Amino acid sequence: MERTHLPFDAEYRLCRHPRRTLYTQYYSGGSARPGTASYGDVFTWVNENTLNYSRSIGKHSVSGLLGYSVQQSKSFNLSASASQGATDNITTLNAAASPTGASSSKSSWGLVSYFARLNYSYNDKYLLAATLRQDGSSRFGADKRYGLFPSVSAGWRISEESFMKNIAFISDLKLRASVGVVGNQSISDFGAQGLYSTGSNYLGKAGIALSAIPNPSLSWESTTQSDVGLDISLLNNRINLTADAYLKRTNALLLSVNLPTTTGFGSALQNVGNTQNKGLEFSIATQNIVGGAGGFTWSTAFNISFNRNKILSLSNNNADIIQTSADATFYGTAPQGLGRVGEPIGVFFGQRYRAGICHFRGSQSR
Numbered sequence: 001m002e003r004t005h006l007p008f009d010a011e012y013r014l015c016r017h018p019r020r021t022l023y024t025q026y027y028s029g030g031s032a033r034p035g036t037a038s039y040g041d042v043f044t045w046v047n048e049n050t051l052n053y054s055r056s057i058g059k060h061s062v063s064g065l066l067g068y069s070v071q072q073s074k075s076f077n078l079s080a081s082a083s084q085g086a087t088d089n090i091t092t093l094n095a096a097a098s099p100t101g102a103s104s105s106k107s108s109w110g111l112v113s114y115f116a117r118l119n120y121s122y123n124d125k126y127l128l129a130a131t132l133r134q135d136g137s138s139r140f141g142a143d144k145r146y147g148l149f150p151s152v153s154a155g156w157r158i159s160e161e162s163f164m165k166n167i168a169f170i171s172d173l174k175l176r177a178s179v180g181v182v183g184n185q186s187i188s189d190f191g192a193q194g195l196y197s198t199g200s201n202y203l204g205k206a207g208i209a210l211s212a213i214p215n216p217s218l219s220w221e222s223t224t225q226s227d228v229g230l231d232i233s234l235l236n237n238r239i240n241l242t243a244d245a246y247l248k249r250t251n252a253l254l255l256s257v258n259l260p261t262t263t264g265f266g267s268a269l270q271n272v273g274n275t276q277n278k279g280l281e282f283s284i285a286t287q288n289i290v291g292g293a294g295g296f297t298w299s300t301a302f303n304i305s306f307n308r309n310k311i312l313s314l315s316n317n318n319a320d321i322i323q324t325s326a327d328a329t330f331y332g333t334a335p336q337g338l339g340r341v342g343e344p345i346g347v348f349f350g351q352r353y354r355a356g357i358c359h360f361r362g363s364q365s366r
Contacts, residue, residue, distance in 0.1 A: 002055045011046040024088040033085030034100075037093055039078050046071040059123040067115045074108040109189040110138045127155035127176075137185040140218050141192045147220035151180025172233040177226075184221040187254055191269045192218035213265055221254045221271065238287045248277040249312070255339070257321055272321060273314035275345055279307035311341050 022035035050067035080103075082096035093099070115133035129152070136146040158164060159173040194214035200207035229244040252271035259265050283303035291297045314321060321339035337346045 004051075004053050006049070006051050009046075009048045009050075011044075013042075013044045015042040015044075016040070017042075020091070022085065022091050032083045033088070033096070034081070034083040035085060035091075035093055035096060036079065036081045038080075040076065042073065042075045044071065044073040061119075061121040061124075063119045065115075065117040067113075069113045069115075070111070072108065072110040074106070076104070076106045078102075078104045107189045108138075111185070112136045123160070125157050125160040127153075127157070129153045131180070135183055135185075135220075137220070139185050139187055139189060139191055140220065141216035144192075144217060144219035147183045147222060149181045149183050149222070151178065153178035153180070169234055170232070171235070171237045172231065174231040175229075176231070177228045179224070179226045181222055181224050184223065184254065187218075187269060192216060213263070213268055215268060215270060217271070218254075218269060219252055219271055221250060221252050223248055223250045225249075238290075240285045242281075242283045244281040246277075246279060246281070250275045250277075255321065270315065272339075273318075273341075274312040275309060276312050277307060277309040279305060281305040309345050311339055311343060311345060314339060314341055 017040040018038070020035075020037045023033060046069065048067065048069035050065055052063070052065050054061070054063035056062075080093055080099070081101045082093045082099045084097035086095045086097070113133060113135045115131065117131045118129070120128040130150075131152075132148070132150045134146055134148050138145065153176065155174055155176040157172070157174050159170055164170065164173065192215050193212075194210060195212035196208045197211035198206065198208055200209035225246060225248045227244055227246045229242065232241045233239070234241075251274050253273050253275055254269065255272045256267045257270050257272055258267050281303070282305070283301070285299065285301040287297075287299050289296060289298040318341045322337070337348050339345070340347070
């Protein structure tokens, strides 16, 4: 049997996010009555075209795919705020005596992809698959926008072998292995470009100043993962067990790095080094009671995983990277994470204290 078809997919999404907040005199604790209003649009379109081919000859089955896709996303946000509302009964900002601010912003990004996939199966027992894709993202430097990401996998359904036919309680037994590369572009839309910000006003005149330095060398972060796994189904698929061992290595890690104060900038996004993750994953799912249509059904599931990670290398001669987290503070001080070769990601160091009451020494204490 031989089949060829050419599907075409197009998707368009428009998301709107209107929001309005107005505090009454009771909640604001006086006549301030502050209020905000915001509106945002996110328009995304995706176009994907693929050519699919499949053929079966005896116990051999082959299928392939060639594809091309392009997508773009544009966003726009507008917000305004005011205070000194005239009355609680009017919930629009035009009733306020003191406008306190207004701002708007827009952003966009795009991605173009070329991909291919090949699958082979012999008697649904020996399985092979290979994929290759190239992605180009507008978020990176002009000469670094494209990344190539291959993968290959193999599977062996041991339960289909003749020596397994007499083992009735094993419904399915499959050994699998894979190795592949995936890319990461989860950064700001203009992370590689020099950015200018408003607000640098002087003598009542609007001013614009450089707020982020460009990095034309910014490129894809890539993760190579190797995985070996075993799937077992027992007692007519009522018990399903899965075990996996994996090794991940991330190259060209995307991270915001603190800069010397002499540069005039606090930090910059860079490809800073390589990290490693390795671990084990186990899961079990059971169907304890299987009821008929509308009957009582009881099933359980359990999973556990173990992971270890460490930094393998860092740019700038493996110098430590210090990152400050503004999301959590303690007594007004933001914690700092440390990136150091040989240590886990995001480790931080602190003073070691003895258990018990904290004792302080000062001019008024002994």
